[in-house]
Amino acid sequence: MQWAFRTGLLAVLVLGLLPRAALSDVIVETARVAPETLEAGDDFGTSVGIGADQLFGGAPGVLGNSGQVLRFERLAAAWVEDGVIDPPPTALQEPHFGFTLALSSDDAGDPWVAVGQQRSFSALFGTRPAQMTTYLFGSGGSVSTRSVSGSDSADDFASALAISGDGEVRTALAGAPRLGASSDAVTSVSLTFDGFSYTNADVGATLTFSGGGGSGAQAEIARVRNDGGIAAITITDGGSGYTSDPSVVVPAPTGGGPAAVARRASRTAVEVGRVTFLDLDGGGSQSLTPPGLAPNSRFGRAIAVDDDVAAVGTSSGIVTLLERDGFGTWSVSETIDPPEGAGGFGTALALGAGHLLVGAPGTDGAAGTDVGSAFLYALANLSEPLLELLATAPVARESLGYRVALGDDLIALSAPGSNPAFGVNGTVVGRVLTFDLETGEELDEFAATDGNTDDYFGSVIGVSGNDLAVGAPGRDENRGAIYIFAVPAPEPAAAPAAFAALAVLGFLALRRRG
Secondary structure: OHHHHHHHHHHHHHHHOOOOOEOOOOOEEEEEEOOOOOOOOOOEOOEEEEOOOEEEEEEOOHHHHOEEEEEEEEEOOEEEEEEEEOOOOOOOEOOOEOOEEEEEEOOOOOEEEEEEEOOEEEOOOEEEOOEEEEEEEOHHHOEEEEEEEOOOOOOOOOOEEEEEOOOOOOEEEEEEOOOEEOOOOOOEEEEEOOOOOOOHHHOOOEEEEEOOOOEEEEEEEEEEOOOOOEEEEEEEEEEEOOOOOOEEEOOOOOOOOOOOEEEEEEOOOEEOEEEEEEEOOOOOEEEEOOOOOOOOOOEOOEEEEEOOEEEEEOOOOOEEEEEEOOOOOEEEEEEEOOOOOOOOOOOEEEEEOOEEEEEEOOOOEOOEOOOEEEEEEEOOEOOOOOEEEOOOOOOOOOOEOOEEEEOOOEEEEEEOOOOOOOOOOOOOOOEEEEEEOOOOOEEEEEOOOOOOOOOOOOOEEEEEOOEEEEEEOOHHHHOEEEEEEEOOOOEOOOOOHHHHHHHHHHHHHHHHHO
C-alpha cells in the first residue's frame, strides 16, 4: 500500500510540474469594421481603442478634417456602430479630432476614453492650442468630460495619449514632445560675408565666443562652398550658463582675404518636451519636464500608464519611468538607456501586469536597415530586458515595433512598413507579429485578408484580452478600416507519455493493494 501511495503521489506531483497551457499560434480575422458612411479622406482607423465589448476608432478627416470618433459595440460576433463623439464646441477649423485616442476601463467595466485634437485656427479667434478631452461612458449612457490644452500651438500636444481607468486615481496623460524651452547653451551661428576666400584648408578652424554670461561654447568650420564661402559651421560644444547671445569671431581664411562676420550666436529654443497628467476624479493637472534633458529630446513622443506607473519615450532613445506618490505627485523614478543597436528605442510603449514593452523600429539587422525589434522588461528589475523580440523572417525597412501592445498571454508588434517586394511598384503592405509573453517565441504573423498598398495597416494597434484591433487608415482612398483578429484561448498542454504511464502505474498498484 505504501508503494502505491508513493507512486500515485509522485504522479500527481510530476503532473503538477507540467508546462503551462500553450498559446495557439493561429490568428483569425473576425471582422473588418468600415462603416458605409465613410468618405475618401476620412482616415478612419488613425487611432484605435478596444475593450471587452467596446471599440473606438478615430476618423480625423471627417467633415473637412473636423474629425470624429466612432463608437462600436460587440453584439454576438458583429461590431455595431453605437454613436459618435464629436469635437468640443471650442474647436476651430480642422482640429483633426480623433488623430490620437486611448482607452481604458474602470472597475465597473465602463470605458474611459481620451481623445486628442490638433491645434485649430479661425480668422476670428486665431490659433487655439491642441487639446486632450476625456469621456466616461457610464451606466445608462451618461458621458462626463474633462479637457486640458497644450501651452503652445506648435508643441504637438496630445500627439501621444495614455489613460488608466482603474486604480485609486484615474489618470489621463498627454505628451507634448515639441514643447520648446529656452536654452542656456549656444545652438547656432549666423554669418554674413565680406569675402569668399575660404578653402578646404580652413575646415576645422575654431570660432571663438565671448560675453553672454556663459562659458564653454565651441564651434568650428565644417564645410566650405566652391565660391569660397562657408557652407556650414558645427557647434561642437554649446557650453552653458548663457543669459544672452554671446559674440563670436570667425578666423580669417588661411590663404588671406577678409574674414566672415558672424551676425549672431543664437540660443534658440530647443524641443525638450513635456507630459501633462490629468486627474479624472476631480483633481487638477500636473505637467512634468525632467531636468537635464538634452536639446531636442522630445520627451513625450510616446507614453504609457498603468495605475501609478507611467513610461515616457524620447527621441534620444532614453525611456523614463515615472511614479505617483501618495500625494498624487508624479516624479522620475528611473531611466532606461537603449540597448546597443536598438534604433528608435522608445518610439512605442506599453505597460501592464508588471511588464514594460518598448518598441525599437529603427533597429538594423542582417536583412537591412530598420527591420525593427522590441524589448520586454520586468518593472521589478529594469537593469536588462527579459526578452528581445525579433521577426524570424525580418524585412528591411518594415519597422517592426512601430506600435506595441500587451495582451493577457501575448505581445503584438506592428510593422506598417512591411514590404518583402520593396521597390517593386512602391508597394507597402503592413503586417502584425505576435509573440508568446513568457518565452518570446514568435507565434504568428498576419495582415488584412483584403489588404492593398498604402493601407498603412499596423500604423496603430490595440489589444484587449486576446482580441487585437489593427488600424488601416489608408484603405480605400483613405476611407480607412479597423480589422479585428482573435487569438484562440490557450490550449491545455498534453501530458508527456512518461507522466501518463506513471499515473497509470500508481492507479494499478492501488487496485492490487486494495
